Amino acid sequence: MPASAAEQLLDHYDCHARSLPWRSMPGDAPPEPYHVWLSEVMLQQTTVATVKPRFRRFIERWPTVEALAAAPDEEVLHEWAGLGYYARARNLIACARTVAARGDFPRTESELRKLPGLGDYTAAAVAAIAFGERAIVVDTNVARVIARVYGLRKPLAEARKEIRELADRMTPDRRPGDFAQAMMDLGATICRPRNPGCGNCPLASGCMARDSGTPESFPAPKAKPERPKRYGVAWWFERDGAIWLTRRPERGMLGGMAALPGPEWNLDRLPTPSLALVSHGFTHFTLDLGVIHRFGTPDGEGWWQPLERIGEAGLPTLYRRAVEEVIARKDDLAA
DNA sequence: AAAGCGTGGTA
DNA sequence: TTACCAAGCTT
Missing domain, CATH: 3.90.79.10 (Nucleoside Triphosphate Pyrophosphohydrolase)
Known part of the structure; x- marks a missing residue:
């Protein structure tokens, strides 16, 4: 992959519609950590289309993390109803109260990682997007994009370490948060699991999966457990x-x-x-x-x-x- | 570390 | 209609 790949990706990203409610244009002040955290937790295993209206309702009802921290458990669970993975809502409450008690969000990936409900992905995403830290953000979209660019055929579970090293190598010093979002947008809209749109892809040049002629065959699908x-x-x-x-x-x-x-x-x-x-x-x-x-x-x-x-x-x-x-x-x- | 944990959209 | 899949985390 050429050294300018991150720049190409960011240029492409700047020219296309922003999909998230709190997204800012280049040069704007960074988005509110509260907004970034809340939307990233909502987006865990959940589509942007589903999250959008629910996110708006949340921040309208609880405009600050302090307000959310002060809300009764029942009201927050109620507002979460229908979003699924309800452990997220319980962790959300615990996290909001921890943050409110200490006064603000921690500003580094390693400190964010200690909060309930923030795993490797979310801690890195908040650090990069809200605080500009050069954190390595790898979700399934990013993993798929990297597996294709570098022609990794193994199932993602087996290629985790390799993908993380490649992601580290790709991540730029400037605009790491926009880079992370650009990679995720690319995975969601162009480098899709099925029917990838290589014709519109800013990373098509030098992409090994595209060169193979069957980009959708990267990475190998994971075995499906039966559902009793x-x-x-x-x-x-x-x-x-x-x-x-x-x-x-x-x-x-x-x-x-x-x-x-x-x-x-x-x-x-x-x-x-x-x-x-x-x-x-x-x-x-x-x-x-x-x-x-x-x-x-x-x-x-x-x-x-x-x-x-x-x-x-x-x-x-x-x-x-x-x-x-x-x-x-x-x-x-x-x- | 493998399994438990929701829901809605798309093909 | 079934099958797949999504900006994962916890134990």
Whole structure:
């Protein structure tokens, strides 16, 4: 790769639309560390299109990290509902409180790395983008771009160290944050996993994957683990137009989120009589959840949520869809 | 270190 | 419709 590759990439980047809400033009003051941190955490395993509106709502509701730190856990989890990977929201709360207590964000990658929810990628991204540190930012986009430019066929998991060394070699002293974002934009919009757009790529010259004629075959795809099926039930207690909701345990699936009550999802098969059935794909299994009408009084902790305001309950997608399904059935019956 | 952890878009 | 995949982190 020519020494000017980083410059070519940055030139290309400067000429194209900025995709993130807090993005600044070259020469502008660096973006708020709070904004960079929040968006980078949201962007973990989550698309820009999904994050954009959610990010705006967050900073409108909590304009500073101090405001976020002062918010009750429930409100933050509620605002996160639907975004997935809910451990991120719990770490977000812990991190905001740590930062508020110490007065500001740490300004170096190594100190940022100690905060909850900031791993290698996010610590480097915040250090580079918010503070201008020459941190080595490697996400899956960057790894794919490098694997192609240097013709690495191994699966990314095996090429980690090599890719990191190459990324270090590529990263410029100036504008390391813009460079990181330019690499990620390139991976997201041009050097895509499938159907890469080599014709528009600023790094096409000298790219070994492109020269091979089959750029999409770099790097090798990772083996896919099979996704087993699980079954479970949830209970529908209804009284005066309200249903009984509970909060899930802090740890584990949908940790800390609002939910329909019910036992663990460990059935061999689904019991037949149910108000509704939803099938939901999680990361490592698929769940068929039956909703069963129950009478009497629910036990344990929980609250009556009026169905008219079910949208305000902060339900994760599985339960939101289950409730929608039950309501749709009832409407059918009434019609 | 391998597995657990959501969801929505795209082909 | 299924399969793949996304600005990863934690234990």
